[in-house]
Amino acid sequence: MAGSLPGMSWPIYFKDRLIVGDLDSNVGVATLWMPKESVAAQLPQGSYSVCGQLYTKRGINPLLRNILANPKIAYIVLCGVDRQGSGDALLTFFNKGITGDAAGQGWRIIGDDEALLDKELPLDALELVRKNVEIFDLRMKPLEQVSAKITSLKKKRAFAQPQTFPESPMPKPTGYPSDMSVFKVRRDYIGDAWLDALKIIHRFGVETPGMYGKVKQVHNLCTVVEKENAREPKIADFMKFNRESLDKYVKGFFDKDRGSEHYTYGERIFAWDGVDQYAHMVRKLKGFPYDRGVLAILWKPHADNNPPANVVNAEGTSQKGWTVPCLVMILGQCIGDDFNMTAVFRNNDVYGAWPLNAFALRTMQQDICHEIGKNLGSLTTIAHIAEIYEIDWEDTAKVLAANDTLARFCQYDARSYYTVDVDGSDIIVKFFSPNGAQQLAEYKEDGKRPKVARDLCLMAVKDMLVSDLGAASDLGRQLAKAEAAVKLGLKFKQDNELAK
Incomplete structure (x- = not known):
């Protein structure tokens, strides 16, 4: 509801970021991306009421609210560089007006698909500004021209009584912007790395349909573990397994007998149609530790790309009941006296599978180090699709809330x-x-x-x-x-x- 403002301290929005001049002036100056200090320094003293930058379209809301709270503002002078279209949007507001947003989230500026004005600002108040405030487009014009325009403007009375309106509630973000690909985690131990990986997906993950319900996922999560000793694993209290269950998992990870299963990692590594890829990796490293061909492939194109007819839907995509390897390649090379290993996953259940996978791969890496007489280097896992299943979202949030402390982020820089x-x-x-x-x-x-x-x-x-x-x-x-x-x-x- 609108109200009078006795004793109001104006501007009421972002006062600390604005240059306040003569409050009796009718002129507001929006400098867009040009530093407001540079503009204000070229304007005659007392020629403007307020001068500030308008970086984004979201900034139009506090600008309009400040005008409604001080209806002496009769002119907006737009100048500077318009890098994000905020100047265009403001001009469009004055020239074309607004329409209701279909989702009821606010007002849309006609002709602009991005700018959203607060729904708490009533239509009649916004129209009051449009009809009574003049805007002058002096973008990219010399400041001398801006100054001349301001000094030429006639004095006017306030066009209404001061008004304020309820604030828009701060929406809780459901996701965060990101560059969408190549997220890096570097930690000494698997437990700490797991927390970081969970947080990346929890915060930046995009919801997509999966084979077993919705998932949150990111592309190309790269996780580096540097000091974990698989012989004496550091199993944090917040992890979902103990030493006994870890040992059992690692043993099964390398089991060459797939039984009734379509595959096991052990079968693909140690007995792919009679080929022991692990032995070939060791042989190559012993012959030349810098060999570029030290790798094991776990994806069988002739088999894994062709599921049986009873597990294929009408669109030709595989469904439940057909399992193929998530881990598709293991590579390694020595740098100096250290043996470093990289594992590539086509997709990886980061909540349920990644920490167990990482301990198993670290065990394999240590075994190779023992055979070739090298020190244990870093283990890197790269997940093309790193995901968390919907059923695990709630517990992921709980694990992070309880364990993601500031103390975890005091660590050395590997470069300097x-x-x-x-x-x-x-x-x-x-x-x-x-x-x-x-x-x-x-x-x-x-x-x-x-x-x-x-x-x-x-x-x-x-x-x-x-x-x-x-x-x-x-x-x-x-x-x-x-x-x-x-x-x-x-x-x-x-x-x-x-x-x-």
Whole structure:
């Protein structure tokens, strides 16, 4: 419901992100992607009421709410670079109007399929703005022209009484945007890696139909395990099996006798039509540890692509009762004294199967290391389709809520560590190999320069010196403190608070 606003502090939305000028002015300036500071600096003092950026179409809602709360705003001057179409959408709102959203989620701007205006804003209030506020399109125009337009505008009275309306409830996200392919997990132990893999699918997974109901899935989940000892497995309390059941699973994983089953992994690895692929892998590694052909294939094209007629539906896709390998390839190579192994899954039940699969594959990797006299390197699994079945969604959320703690995210970066120092006005950042044996890079910049911390961060990113998000976040934090110390005349010491 609309209401009067005695003693209101305006703007009521995003005041801390706006430049407030003369509140008696009729002019609001939307600079889109151009820095608002750059625009405001070129405008006559007192010539505008508020100046701010409008990055996205979603920002149109607070803009309209601020106008309704301060109906002295009679003009919107649109300027700057329109990178995401927010300027187009705002102009379309004024030129074409709105229509109801079919799903009842809000108002649609006619001619724009993306912009959604809050349903809490009534139609008559939105029409009041459209009819009484003029918008001027000065996108990509020189700021001198923007300034001239603003100073030419005539003074007007408020077109209505101030109004505010209920906030839109914050919707709970059902999924999160992602790049949809190649999700990387790197952990020392399988249990920690499992939590990360579950979280990736739980958060970014797309719901799709599966053979046994709906699944959430992502493409190309790459999980690296570095320190797990399969002989003495580290079975976390939150995992769904104990040592006895794990040993039983691993034994069955490598069983060469498939009995009545269509396949077993052991049969495909050790006895594929009389071929022992494991033995060939060991033989090649003993002959040349850098051999590019050390692999085992578990998919039989002539058999696995042709299910019996009684388990094929009308569209020709296999149904329940027909099982084919999820694990389709195992590869390995030595780097120095370490033997690294990679396993490729066409699809992988990450909740129920992946941790067991990983322990079994780690066992195989350790067996090969023993036979060829090499150290145990990393185990990498790549799941083309990494999925969680609908029946496991609820428990996945519970496992993550109970065990995904902040302490898990303090870990080393496999590429480097760094030091940040201040010498006079210079900020110096050095990168070293993880073992400290080699300096990899050094950057020195004048800390008095604008945005120097940002530039130093980008140098490190450009040279690919940081791979861990936690390490990158800390680097940005340390460099920001160093820049503040130089500019404020304070003392800087890495990992400490600034001092006088």
